[in-house]
Amino acid sequence: MSRLEKLKQMLQExxxxxxxxxxxxxxxxxxxETTSGLEALDSLIADDPDYVAAYFQKAQVLAxxxxxxxxxxxxxxxxxxxxRVGDAHAAGEMTAFLETLED
Structure with missing residues (x-):
């Protein structure tokens, strides 16, 4: 069973x-499966807006x-x-990443 299949199985529970x-x-x-991955991140962010890592990963995939x-x-x-959640480290990492993105 692939890791993807295992995760899907665990999520059923x-x-x-x-x-x-x-x-x-x-x-x-x-x-x-980038589109499906981004959709999964969007769904996670919608349901759990404090899951900070999802935003950073989404930004990286989009970049x-x-x-x-x-x-x-x-x-x-x-x-x-x-x-909002007091995660200064993640805010700093995303700020640094944001600065690398060109318009």
Whole structure:
């Protein structure tokens, strides 16, 4: 059973587990299913807006896909979320990443 299949199986048991949903999104991207991975990240962010890592990962995937404007937006939203939950480290990482994105 592949890692992707295992994650899907585990999510059937605990469908609202944010970590599993995040891991599934990363596996989808890794498998070349970028659109599905981004949709999974969007769904996670909608359901758990404090899951800061999802914003950063979304920004990175979008940047790799040369969707710079959307990557910047994801990063900016992630910085706001990180500050809201008091995660200065994540806010700093996303701020640094944001500075690398060209318009």
């Amino acid at each position: 605990t469908p609202q587990d944010s970590f599993l949903r995040y891991a599934l999104a990363l596996e989808l991207v890794k498998a070349g 790799e896909d040369e969707q710079t404007v959307l990557a910047r937006e994801a990063c900016q939203a992630g910085i706001v979320a990180a500050k």
